[in-house]
Amino acid sequence: MKSLLFGIALSFLSSSQVFAQTYTNCNPLKKSCPPNPALGKSATFDFTKGYSSEFDEFGQPTYDSNGACFTVAKQGDSPLLQSKWYIMFGRVEFVIKAAPGTGIVSSAVLQSDDLDEIDWEWLGGNNALVQSNYFGKGNTDSFNRGATHDNPGNHDSFHTYTIDWTSNQVVWKIDGKTVRVLTPDTAASNQYPQTPMMVKVGVWAGGDPNNAQGTIDWAGGLTDYDDGPYTMYMKSLKVTDYSTGSSYSYGDQTGSWESISADGGRINGNIDADTASRVESAPTVTATVDSMPIPFSGTHRETSVNERPSVWPWVPTPTTLSTDTAMTGLPSGWTFSSSGQIQPPSAASIAYEYTDKYIHKHTYENTYEHNHKYTHEHTYEYTDKHTHEHTY
Numbered sequence: 462m463k464s465l466l467f468g469i470a471l472s473f474l475s476s477s478q479v480f481a482q483t484y485t486n487c488n489p490l491k492k493s494c495p496p497n498p499a500l501g502k503s504a505t506f507d508f509t510k511g512y513s514s515e516f517d518e519f520g521q522p523t524y525d526s527n528g529a530c531f532t533v534a535k536q537g538d539s540p541l542l543q544s545k546w547y548i549m550f551g552r553v554e555f556v557i558k559a560a561p562g563t564g565i566v567s568s569a570v571l572q573s574d575d576l577d578e579i580d581w582e583w584l585g586g587n588n589a590l591v592q593s594n595y596f597g598k599g600n601t602d603s604f605n606r607g608a609t610h611d612n613p614g615n616h617d618s619f620h621t622y623t624i625d626w627t628s629n630q631v632v633w634k635i636d637g638k639t640v641r642v643l644t645p646d647t648a649a650s651n652q653y654p655q656t657p658m659m660v661k662v663g664v665w666a667g668g669d670p671n672n673a674q675g676t677i678d679w680a681g682g683l684t685d686y687d688d689g690p691y692t693m694y695m696k697s698l699k700v701t702d703y704s705t706g707s708s709y710s711y712g713d714q715t716g717s718w719e720s721i722s723a724d725g726g727r728i729n730g731n732i733d734a735d736t737a738s739r740v741e742s743a744p745t746v747t748a749t750v751d752s753m754p755i756p757f758s759g760t761h762r763e764t765s766v767n768e769r770p771s772v773w774p775w776v777p778t779p780t781t782l783s784t785d786t787a788m789t790g791l792p793s794g795w796t797f798s799s800s801g802q803i804q805p806p807s808a809a810s811i812a813y814e815y816t817d818k819y820i821h822k823h824t825y826e827n828t829y830e831h832n833h834k835y836t837h838e839h840t841y842e843y844t845d846k847h848t849h850e851h852t853y
Contacts, residue, residue, distance in 0.1 A: 489656075489711035490575045490598060496708035497547040497574065497657045501726055503701040516542045520663070527558070528696035531664040533565055534689055536671075541663035542695070547573075549657045549704035549721060549728055552625045555695060557662075559583035559591075561616040562691035564668015564677065564684035569695075570661045571624060575599075575716050577654035579631055581622050584667075585691060586681030588616045593633045593641050597652030598716050606649065610640040619696055627703065627732070628655060628718050630740045642741050655718035657709040660700065664693040705730035 487494035506513045508528035520540035523530045531540040548571075559567040565585030572578045576599030582592040591612040612620065612635055623634035631654065633641040645653040666672075667680025677683060684691075706726020713720045721728060 488575055490714050490716055496710040496724055499706050499708050500546040500548050500700060500702040501705045506698045508695055508697060516544055518542060527694040531693040533664055533666050533691045535686055536669060539665040541661060544660040547657035547659050547709060548702040549709050550627050551703045552701045553660060554699040555622045556619050556697045557622055558619045558694040559615045560664050560691045560693035561585050562689060563682045564666055564680045565691045566667040566680055567664045567693040571658035572661060573656040573658045575656050577656050579624050579654050583615055584681050589613045591615055595643060595654055597654055600652055608641055632741055639741055639744055644740055656716055662695050703732040704728045
Protein backbone atom coordinates (compact mmCIF):
# COMPACT_ATOMS: atom_id res chain seq x y z
CA MET A 462 0.00 0.00 0.00
CA LYS A 463 1.22 3.50 -0.71
CA SER A 464 2.31 5.33 2.37
CA LEU A 465 -0.05 7.57 4.30
CA LEU A 466 2.46 10.40 4.22
CA PHE A 467 2.67 10.21 0.45
CA GLY A 468 -1.09 10.48 0.27
CA ILE A 469 -1.01 13.47 2.59
CA ALA A 470 1.66 15.11 0.47
CA LEU A 471 -0.39 14.65 -2.65
CA SER A 472 -3.41 16.15 -0.92
CA PHE A 473 -1.45 19.38 -0.56
CA LEU A 474 -0.57 19.33 -4.22
CA SER A 475 -3.81 18.54 -6.00
CA SER A 476 -7.52 19.20 -5.91
CA SER A 477 -10.59 17.04 -6.04
CA GLN A 478 -13.15 17.39 -8.79
CA VAL A 479 -15.77 18.87 -6.51
CA PHE A 480 -14.26 20.31 -3.33
CA ALA A 481 -11.31 22.64 -3.22
CA GLN A 482 -8.19 21.46 -1.47
CA THR A 483 -8.23 24.45 0.82
CA TYR A 484 -6.79 24.14 4.28
CA THR A 485 -8.26 26.04 7.20
CA ASN A 486 -7.45 25.56 10.84
CA CYS A 487 -10.91 24.11 11.34
CA ASN A 488 -13.72 23.65 8.84
CA PRO A 489 -17.01 24.09 10.75
CA LEU A 490 -18.88 22.06 8.13
CA LYS A 491 -16.98 19.01 9.33
CA LYS A 492 -16.57 19.48 13.09
CA SER A 493 -17.09 21.85 15.97
CA CYS A 494 -14.70 24.80 15.72
CA PRO A 495 -13.67 27.74 17.93
CA PRO A 496 -15.53 31.03 17.39
CA ASN A 497 -14.21 33.53 14.85
CA PRO A 498 -13.02 36.80 16.42
CA ALA A 499 -15.29 39.60 15.20
CA LEU A 500 -14.44 43.08 14.00
CA GLY A 501 -17.92 44.11 15.15
CA LYS A 502 -17.59 47.76 14.07
CA SER A 503 -16.30 50.06 11.34
CA ALA A 504 -12.57 50.64 10.91
CA THR A 505 -10.19 52.32 8.46
CA PHE A 506 -6.60 51.15 7.97
CA ASP A 507 -4.15 53.60 6.38
CA PHE A 508 -1.17 51.55 5.24
CA THR A 509 0.79 54.64 4.15
CA LYS A 510 1.47 54.93 7.89
CA GLY A 511 2.92 51.44 8.02
CA TYR A 512 2.02 48.07 9.50
CA SER A 513 -1.26 47.52 11.33
CA SER A 514 -1.34 45.11 14.25
CA GLU A 515 -4.85 44.11 13.11
CA PHE A 516 -3.27 41.99 10.37
CA ASP A 517 -0.94 39.03 10.10
CA GLU A 518 1.90 39.34 7.59
CA PHE A 519 3.21 36.49 5.46
CA GLY A 520 5.93 36.66 2.84
CA GLN A 521 7.24 40.05 4.05
CA PRO A 522 5.08 42.82 2.63
CA THR A 523 6.70 46.25 3.05
CA TYR A 524 5.33 49.78 3.49
CA ASP A 525 6.00 53.18 1.95
CA SER A 526 4.10 56.28 0.87
CA ASN A 527 2.00 54.11 -1.46
CA GLY A 528 0.84 51.92 1.42
CA ALA A 529 1.36 48.18 1.80
CA CYS A 530 3.68 46.85 -0.92
CA PHE A 531 3.36 43.24 -2.11
CA THR A 532 6.34 42.35 -4.30
CA VAL A 533 7.24 39.34 -6.41
CA ALA A 534 10.98 39.65 -7.02
CA LYS A 535 11.93 36.00 -7.38
CA GLN A 536 10.45 32.56 -7.70
CA GLY A 537 8.43 31.61 -4.61
CA ASP A 538 7.57 35.17 -3.52
CA SER A 539 3.91 35.50 -2.50
CA PRO A 540 3.43 38.24 0.14
CA LEU A 541 0.11 38.42 1.93
CA LEU A 542 -1.80 40.41 4.55
CA GLN A 543 -4.57 38.62 6.45
CA SER A 544 -6.96 40.17 8.94
CA LYS A 545 -7.01 38.85 12.50
CA TRP A 546 -10.76 39.39 12.62
CA TYR A 547 -13.86 38.37 10.66
CA ILE A 548 -16.95 40.20 9.50
CA MET A 549 -20.44 38.73 9.30
CA PHE A 550 -21.84 40.60 6.31
CA GLY A 551 -20.31 43.97 5.66
CA ARG A 552 -18.74 46.46 3.31
CA VAL A 553 -15.05 46.41 2.39
CA GLU A 554 -13.34 49.12 0.31
CA PHE A 555 -9.87 48.29 -1.02
CA VAL A 556 -7.80 51.16 -2.45
CA ILE A 557 -5.42 49.22 -4.67
CA LYS A 558 -2.98 49.58 -7.55
CA ALA A 559 -2.52 46.17 -9.16
CA ALA A 560 0.88 44.72 -10.05
CA PRO A 561 2.00 44.66 -13.69
CA GLY A 562 3.85 41.74 -15.27
CA THR A 563 2.86 38.76 -17.36
CA GLY A 564 1.66 35.92 -15.15
CA ILE A 565 1.46 38.08 -12.00
CA VAL A 566 -1.87 37.86 -10.13
CA SER A 567 -2.99 40.51 -7.61
CA SER A 568 -5.85 39.46 -5.36
CA ALA A 569 -8.22 40.88 -2.73
CA VAL A 570 -10.65 38.48 -1.12
CA LEU A 571 -13.11 37.75 1.62
CA GLN A 572 -12.91 34.13 2.78
CA SER A 573 -14.56 32.07 5.51
CA ASP A 574 -13.44 28.97 7.39
CA ASP A 575 -16.02 26.86 5.55
CA LEU A 576 -14.58 28.14 2.26
CA ASP A 577 -17.12 30.75 1.20
CA GLU A 578 -15.25 33.29 -0.91
CA ILE A 579 -15.76 36.66 -2.65
CA ASP A 580 -12.93 37.84 -4.91
CA TRP A 581 -11.31 40.61 -6.87
CA GLU A 582 -8.43 39.51 -9.16
CA TRP A 583 -6.15 41.43 -11.51
CA LEU A 584 -3.83 39.91 -14.11
CA GLY A 585 -0.49 41.64 -14.57
CA GLY A 586 -0.65 41.23 -18.33
CA ASN A 587 -3.95 43.09 -18.63
CA ASN A 588 -4.07 46.76 -17.64
CA ALA A 589 -7.69 47.19 -18.73
CA LEU A 590 -9.75 44.55 -16.92
CA VAL A 591 -10.45 43.17 -13.44
CA GLN A 592 -12.15 39.89 -12.57
CA SER A 593 -14.83 39.25 -9.93
CA ASN A 594 -15.60 35.82 -8.57
CA TYR A 595 -17.29 33.90 -5.76
CA PHE A 596 -17.44 30.40 -4.28
CA GLY A 597 -19.56 28.73 -1.62
CA LYS A 598 -18.30 26.08 0.78
CA GLY A 599 -15.34 25.33 -1.48
CA ASN A 600 -17.64 23.70 -3.99
CA THR A 601 -16.61 23.65 -7.64
CA ASP A 602 -19.23 21.63 -9.44
CA SER A 603 -19.62 24.48 -11.91
CA PHE A 604 -17.05 26.79 -13.45
CA ASN A 605 -19.02 29.74 -14.81
CA ARG A 606 -18.89 32.13 -11.86
CA GLY A 607 -16.14 34.54 -12.84
CA ALA A 608 -16.78 37.81 -14.69
CA THR A 609 -14.54 40.50 -16.18
CA HIS A 610 -15.11 44.25 -15.90
CA ASP A 611 -13.61 47.29 -17.57
CA ASN A 612 -10.89 48.73 -15.35
CA PRO A 613 -8.46 50.72 -17.52
CA GLY A 614 -5.17 51.73 -15.92
CA ASN A 615 -5.43 49.39 -12.93
CA HIS A 616 -1.61 48.98 -12.98
CA ASP A 617 -1.00 52.72 -13.29
CA SER A 618 -3.15 54.31 -10.60
CA PHE A 619 -5.16 53.58 -7.49
CA HIS A 620 -8.83 52.65 -7.70
CA THR A 621 -11.38 51.86 -5.02
CA TYR A 622 -12.74 48.33 -5.25
CA THR A 623 -15.75 47.62 -3.04
CA ILE A 624 -17.47 44.45 -1.92
CA ASP A 625 -20.83 45.12 -0.24
CA TRP A 626 -22.14 41.86 1.19
CA THR A 627 -25.48 41.13 2.87
CA SER A 628 -27.72 38.10 3.22
CA ASN A 629 -29.56 39.29 0.10
CA GLN A 630 -26.81 40.37 -2.26
CA VAL A 631 -23.12 40.74 -3.02
CA VAL A 632 -22.32 43.96 -4.88
CA TRP A 633 -18.97 44.58 -6.58
CA LYS A 634 -18.16 48.25 -7.26
CA ILE A 635 -15.28 50.06 -8.96
CA ASP A 636 -14.81 53.70 -7.91
CA GLY A 637 -18.40 53.75 -6.66
CA LYS A 638 -19.95 52.26 -9.80
CA THR A 639 -21.73 48.92 -9.48
CA VAL A 640 -20.34 46.38 -11.95
CA ARG A 641 -21.91 43.16 -10.66
CA VAL A 642 -24.67 41.97 -8.32
CA LEU A 643 -25.10 38.43 -7.01
CA THR A 644 -28.14 37.20 -5.05
CA PRO A 645 -28.96 33.83 -3.49
CA ASP A 646 -31.28 33.22 -6.44
CA THR A 647 -28.67 34.00 -9.10
CA ALA A 648 -25.82 32.19 -7.33
CA ALA A 649 -25.09 28.55 -8.05
CA SER A 650 -27.28 26.23 -5.97
CA ASN A 651 -26.46 26.53 -2.26
CA GLN A 652 -23.32 28.48 -3.13
CA TYR A 653 -24.19 31.97 -1.93
CA PRO A 654 -21.41 33.18 0.44
CA GLN A 655 -22.96 33.65 3.88
CA THR A 656 -20.56 32.80 6.72
CA PRO A 657 -18.05 34.96 8.69
CA MET A 658 -15.25 36.21 6.44
CA MET A 659 -11.66 37.31 6.98
CA VAL A 660 -9.90 39.71 4.58
CA LYS A 661 -6.85 38.66 2.57
CA VAL A 662 -4.79 40.71 0.13
CA GLY A 663 -1.68 39.69 -1.76
CA VAL A 664 0.12 38.85 -4.99
CA TRP A 665 1.64 35.72 -6.51
CA ALA A 666 3.10 34.42 -9.77
CA GLY A 667 0.46 32.40 -11.56
CA GLY A 668 2.88 32.26 -14.49
CA ASP A 669 5.61 30.49 -12.54
CA PRO A 670 7.08 27.75 -14.77
CA ASN A 671 6.48 25.15 -12.05
CA ASN A 672 2.72 25.75 -12.14
CA ALA A 673 0.38 23.61 -14.20
CA GLN A 674 -0.05 24.75 -17.79
CA GLY A 675 -3.69 25.63 -17.16
CA THR A 676 -2.66 28.01 -14.40
CA ILE A 677 0.01 29.61 -16.57
CA ASP A 678 -2.44 30.07 -19.42
CA TRP A 679 -5.09 31.61 -17.17
CA ALA A 680 -2.52 33.97 -15.61
CA GLY A 681 -1.57 35.23 -19.07
CA GLY A 682 1.68 33.38 -19.70
CA LEU A 683 5.04 32.63 -18.15
CA THR A 684 6.45 35.06 -15.60
CA ASP A 685 9.90 36.46 -16.42
CA TYR A 686 11.43 37.19 -13.02
CA ASP A 687 14.32 39.03 -14.69
CA ASP A 688 11.86 41.72 -15.80
CA GLY A 689 10.69 42.29 -12.21
CA PRO A 690 10.25 43.09 -9.44
CA TYR A 691 6.47 43.30 -9.71
CA THR A 692 4.62 45.17 -6.96
CA MET A 693 0.97 45.50 -5.97
CA TYR A 694 0.02 48.35 -3.61
CA MET A 695 -2.82 48.73 -1.13
CA LYS A 696 -3.07 52.29 0.13
CA SER A 697 -5.95 51.76 2.53
CA LEU A 698 -8.73 49.46 3.61
CA LYS A 699 -12.09 50.60 4.97
CA VAL A 700 -14.28 47.96 6.58
CA THR A 701 -17.74 47.98 8.12
CA ASP A 702 -18.89 44.83 9.87
CA TYR A 703 -22.67 44.70 9.53
CA SER A 704 -22.88 42.57 12.70
CA THR A 705 -21.77 43.26 16.25
CA GLY A 706 -20.22 41.33 19.10
CA SER A 707 -16.87 39.85 20.07
CA SER A 708 -16.98 36.66 17.99
CA TYR A 709 -19.08 34.61 15.60
CA SER A 710 -20.00 30.97 16.17
CA TYR A 711 -21.42 28.26 13.90
CA GLY A 712 -24.52 26.68 15.42
CA ASP A 713 -24.48 23.64 13.14
CA GLN A 714 -22.79 22.26 10.03
CA THR A 715 -25.16 23.68 7.42
CA GLY A 716 -23.09 26.74 6.51
CA SER A 717 -26.29 28.81 6.58
CA TRP A 718 -26.12 32.40 7.82
CA GLU A 719 -29.14 31.75 10.04
CA SER A 720 -27.02 29.24 11.99
CA ILE A 721 -24.40 31.88 12.88
CA SER A 722 -24.64 33.58 16.26
CA ALA A 723 -22.93 36.78 17.38
CA ASP A 724 -21.39 36.35 20.81
CA GLY A 725 -22.17 39.49 22.82
CA GLY A 726 -23.87 41.12 19.86
CA ARG A 727 -26.31 40.58 17.01
CA ILE A 728 -26.15 39.44 13.39
CA ASN A 729 -26.98 42.49 11.23
CA GLY A 730 -26.80 44.60 14.38
CA ASN A 731 -24.79 47.31 12.60
CA ILE A 732 -26.97 47.83 9.53
CA ASP A 733 -30.45 49.28 9.09
CA ALA A 734 -33.24 47.00 7.95
CA ASP A 735 -33.71 48.75 4.61
CA THR A 736 -30.05 48.38 3.66
CA ALA A 737 -29.98 44.76 4.77
CA SER A 738 -32.98 43.86 2.64
CA ARG A 739 -32.27 46.04 -0.40
CA VAL A 740 -31.22 44.39 -3.67
CA GLU A 741 -29.61 46.54 -6.36
CA SER A 742 -30.42 46.18 -10.03
CA ALA A 743 -27.85 43.92 -11.64
CA PRO A 744 -25.81 45.51 -14.44
CA THR A 745 -25.15 43.54 -17.59
CA VAL A 746 -22.06 41.35 -17.30
CA THR A 747 -20.34 41.73 -20.67
CA ALA A 748 -17.79 38.95 -20.33
CA THR A 749 -17.34 35.83 -18.25
CA VAL A 750 -14.20 33.89 -17.39
CA ASP A 751 -13.36 30.51 -15.97
CA SER A 752 -13.96 30.33 -12.23
CA MET A 753 -10.50 30.96 -10.85
CA PRO A 754 -10.41 31.55 -7.10
CA ILE A 755 -7.48 33.26 -5.54
CA PRO A 756 -4.65 31.12 -4.22
CA PHE A 757 -5.40 31.68 -0.54
CA SER A 758 -8.18 29.19 -1.05
CA GLY A 759 -6.10 26.64 -2.78
CA THR A 760 -7.38 25.37 -6.07
CA HIS A 761 -10.97 25.07 -7.16
CA ARG A 762 -10.01 23.32 -10.36
CA GLU A 763 -8.97 19.79 -11.25
CA THR A 764 -5.21 19.32 -11.21
CA SER A 765 -5.31 18.20 -14.82
CA VAL A 766 -6.71 21.60 -15.75
CA ASN A 767 -5.27 24.00 -13.22
CA GLU A 768 -3.23 24.19 -10.06
CA ARG A 769 -2.97 27.06 -7.60
CA PRO A 770 -0.82 27.31 -4.45
CA SER A 771 -2.50 25.60 -1.51
CA VAL A 772 0.18 25.87 1.15
CA TRP A 773 1.56 28.65 3.31
CA PRO A 774 1.47 31.61 2.96
CA TRP A 775 -1.69 31.25 0.91
CA VAL A 776 -3.54 29.40 3.65
CA PRO A 777 -4.91 30.94 6.88
CA THR A 778 -1.80 30.33 9.00
CA PRO A 779 1.79 29.34 8.26
CA THR A 780 1.76 26.42 10.65
CA THR A 781 0.56 23.83 8.16
CA LEU A 782 3.91 23.23 6.52
CA SER A 783 6.27 26.02 7.42
CA THR A 784 8.05 24.07 10.16
CA ASP A 785 7.73 20.66 8.53
CA THR A 786 10.67 20.98 6.17
CA ALA A 787 11.89 17.53 7.20
CA MET A 788 8.57 15.89 6.41
CA THR A 789 9.05 12.50 4.77
CA GLY A 790 6.91 10.75 2.22
CA LEU A 791 7.17 13.31 -0.59
CA PRO A 792 7.69 11.85 -4.07
CA SER A 793 11.25 11.81 -5.38
CA GLY A 794 12.30 15.21 -6.64
CA TRP A 795 9.71 17.20 -4.66
CA THR A 796 11.19 19.62 -2.13
CA PHE A 797 10.25 22.33 0.36
CA SER A 798 11.19 25.93 -0.35
CA SER A 799 12.64 28.20 2.33
CA SER A 800 9.13 29.61 2.87
CA GLY A 801 7.72 26.15 3.54
CA GLN A 802 6.03 25.66 0.18
CA ILE A 803 6.11 22.31 -1.59
CA GLN A 804 8.02 22.66 -4.86
CA PRO A 805 7.43 20.20 -7.72
CA PRO A 806 10.29 18.87 -9.86
CA SER A 807 10.95 20.46 -13.20
CA ALA A 808 9.38 17.49 -14.97
CA ALA A 809 5.74 17.81 -15.94
CA SER A 810 4.67 14.55 -14.35
CA ILE A 811 5.56 12.13 -11.60
CA ALA A 812 4.93 8.41 -11.42
CA TYR A 813 4.93 6.14 -8.42
CA GLU A 814 4.28 2.47 -8.04
CA TYR A 815 3.39 0.16 -5.21
CA THR A 816 2.84 -3.57 -4.86
CA ASP A 817 0.10 -5.39 -2.98
CA LYS A 818 0.99 -8.91 -1.85
CA TYR A 819 -1.71 -11.39 -0.88
CA ILE A 820 -1.16 -14.70 0.96
CA HIS A 821 -3.97 -17.14 1.61
CA LYS A 822 -3.30 -20.25 3.67
CA HIS A 823 -5.95 -22.93 4.09
CA THR A 824 -5.65 -26.04 6.29
CA TYR A 825 -8.21 -28.80 6.63
CA GLU A 826 -8.35 -32.34 8.00
CA ASN A 827 -10.17 -35.46 6.90
CA THR A 828 -10.65 -38.54 9.09
CA TYR A 829 -11.52 -41.84 7.49
CA GLU A 830 -12.10 -45.41 8.63
CA HIS A 831 -9.58 -46.95 11.00
CA ASN A 832 -9.01 -43.43 12.39
CA HIS A 833 -6.59 -42.49 9.67
CA LYS A 834 -6.28 -38.70 9.66
CA TYR A 835 -5.06 -36.74 6.68
CA THR A 836 -4.05 -33.09 6.90
CA HIS A 837 -4.01 -30.89 3.82
CA GLU A 838 -2.46 -27.45 3.65
CA HIS A 839 -2.56 -25.13 0.66
CA THR A 840 -0.88 -21.73 0.44
CA TYR A 841 -1.67 -19.25 -2.30
CA GLU A 842 0.48 -16.20 -2.91
CA TYR A 843 0.14 -13.55 -5.59
CA THR A 844 1.06 -9.92 -6.07
CA ASP A 845 -0.46 -6.94 -7.83
CA LYS A 846 1.79 -4.17 -9.04
CA HIS A 847 0.22 -0.73 -9.55
CA THR A 848 1.69 2.26 -11.35
CA HIS A 849 0.11 5.73 -11.18
CA GLU A 850 1.19 8.90 -12.91
CA HIS A 851 0.13 12.40 -11.90
CA THR A 852 0.65 15.43 -14.10
CA TYR A 853 1.18 18.84 -12.53
